[in-house]
Amino acid sequence: MTSLDPISAVNLTNCDRELIHIPGSVQAHGFLLVFARSPEDRLIVVQASQNAAEWLGRSIHRILGGTCTELFDEQLSAELREEFHSRPDSRSSHYLRSIRLASGEEMELITHSVGDRLAVEFERVEERVSPERLNKTIVNVVAQLETIRDIGELARTITVEIRTLTGFDRVLLYSFDEEGHGTVIAEDNNGNLPSMLHLRFPATDIPKQARHLYLLNRIRIIPDVNYVPSPLLAVDSGDEPMDMTYCVLRSVSPVHREYMRNMGTAASMSFSVVVEGKLWGMISCHHATALSVPYVVRSGCDVLTRIVAAQISAYDRAADFAEAIRLKAVERDLLTYMTLEEKYVDGLTNHPDKVMALTRAAGAAFVLDEACLLMGETPNEAGVRTIADWLRNTGQPDLFATDHLSPHLAAAEGFLDTASGLLAISLSQVHRFQILWFRPEIIRTVHWAGEPLKTVSEVGGIVRIDPRHSFEGWSELVRQRSDAWSAVEIEAARDFRNAMLFIVLRRAEELADMAA
């Protein structure tokens, strides 16, 4: 069996390498059987978690290599054979039904297939939930959607509904920024665990491979962080341990278990909020003591999460669309002014407010061969020239955008109050014609949950990775950055550049015609 010891990993990059999809063990609230089909269409157990022996009351040696009918009745064996036929390589788990073991224990069966194998997970049933209650919550959320107008309100609603449905102490909606850092944007909490609202968590708290896995399998449950993992055993010692991406019982990374204990949470459950194919955020539920939630309730929460994701996508699109239309009108006005003037540049310089409005900038500058025209809040002429020369002389693209200019150009540290952010277009490599838009520095205070970078520690020359111990608030001032340019604003600059190229070219042709 594969055994990985993530605690001895060396740095935060290695943290991304832990093979969390093949932990080689399961959590203790159930057991796993992996079946292959014999040529006679019999189901043979090729891998099993060791704890199957206790649940089934027979030795693991009699389970491994045995057939389905030796373990279960004919009806269940037939149903599992049918699963094999109807869901080849299913890539998502599927609820079959509940059964009662010989011990009298009730288990829910969840299946999925990977390649030519069928994984059957047996999960202990702790609680029955009435379909009416589930139905009521879903109908309630959908009804509220009609009146909810923004992400904040939507986020608050979903955390309240999921907490009511599941009984967790704390439910958070956690959204990721471009760099993968997360902010808690909504919370519903009964007071047993501290509030995390508005706190920020570093991207390293959920490493890359975990984010990838959470895109494939959108529900993660850890009913009791203090469980004893049960190893997965195979009939054939050369067999690869099962890929558990789609397993509900997949054993948890030891680093993450330590993290949960440091956080004071004994149970957790997460749902991935996937917007336009990307992990936009997570709904994260915590409990101070062990807590399990039945499969049907988890599926209900998953449906709610998908509704929320679709709604977020709709809000984003509607907002982008409205902004794009607004900027298109500004662009149209500018182009009209240009065509009305004999010297088209006058059409722009006579309307500085419109030029700045095109990208929602605080200042702008035109650099045309020797001329330099400034409008709004900009660096002085020498400063603008320094920036424009740097763009031109270092081969920057014809469209350049940053909300953090100083790491690109050290001299920009002298103009933070006007040019922490820069959006620039260049029209021609031959004649110099650049338009630069500027945004000032916005100093922001970011409230982290604990100091973010203290995850690698060295004790007696041994470097080890620590999930954070401290979740006490810790503030950081973010400097030298402006408000970010949105994709719509950057597109407006690109469209404007294309339209201007067309006008400039037409003017040149007209002049040539007149001269001929």
Ligand code: BLA
């Ligand atoms: C997984 N980390 C996770 C998960 C969450 C977080 C939500 C998903 C599993 C779950 O639901 O418990 C992090 N949980 C948070 C955050 C909040 C929260 C930020 O509630 C905010 C309120 N973690 C580390 C370091 C490593 C690490 C340093 O801090 C690696 C060295 C790893 N986190 C880690 C791994 C997983 C994880 C490997 C995947 C666990 C798994 O699915 O097996």
